[in-house]
Amino acid sequence: MKVYTRKGDKGATQVYAKESLRVTKDDILLETYGDIDELNSHIGLLVTLCEGEVPAFLETVQRKLFQAGFAISASSTLTDADVTELEQAIDVMTASLPQQTRFVLPGGTPAAAQSHVCRTVCRRAERTTTRLANHHTVPPAVMAYLNRLSDYLYTLAVFLNHQSGISPSEV
Template sequence: MKIYTRTGDKGTTQVYADKPLRVDKDDAVVNSYGDIDELNSQLGLLAAVAAAEFRPHLHSIQRNLFQAGFAISANTSLSEADIKALEDEIDALSKVMPPQTQFVLPGGCTAAAQSHVCRAVCRRAERAVISLRRHYDVPEVVPAYLNRLSDYLFTLARYLNFQAKVNDVTV
């Protein structure tokens, strides 16, 4: 399979909703795909710099983001169980750390700082998906998953700093 098709050279691309559609590359659906793709790439970087113990979970999240893209385009296996898995991980990490009592600025150790970058990109992807819902049917599980994922990434950043014995930068 060739990587290039030349079909998008004039600024359009094909997406699959309930039927194949040709849309402009700045269409809301393409913007959502792009933001989710950027998030997935940033998560790949986080997996590369975080401790090995987090890689399987981060790779699972990356696979779920592909499912979020499928949900936007046609169908998905993303489910409430995937959201619950994020909540369970948030709860598990939170039990180990002291409670948060102040606002936390992005930063700290490299892995925590990257987790904060992922969180910010996740929030942008979530906003893009919310905008997309004005034009396309998007299953409720997609924005809910992105919302919970940003919570997880914030908690993970705090945990990575805690694990590295680096204080969070507070307001």
């Protein structure tokens, strides 16, 4: 299969929603796809920086992000159970952390810093997906998943630093 089609050179491309659509490359639909794709790539980098059970969980998250994209374009298997899975992972990490009373500065270990980058890209993907929902149908599970994923990535950053003995720099 060729990577190039020679059909998008003039600033438009085809996407598959309920029906095939031709849209300009600055369309909110493509912006949303791009933000989710960027998030997925940043999580891929985070996977390379983590150890233990975290990489396997993050690879599952990456697959779910593809499902979020499918939900926006045509169909998806992303469900509320996927959101619950993130909440449970957050709860497990939070149980081992000291109570937090302030915001923390992004940084610490390379893995924690990358988790913060993922969190901010996730928040942007959530914002563009929200804007997209004004023009296209976006399943509620996608919105909830992106929202909870940013919470997970924040908690993961704090957790990774805690595991490494690094106290968070608080604001």
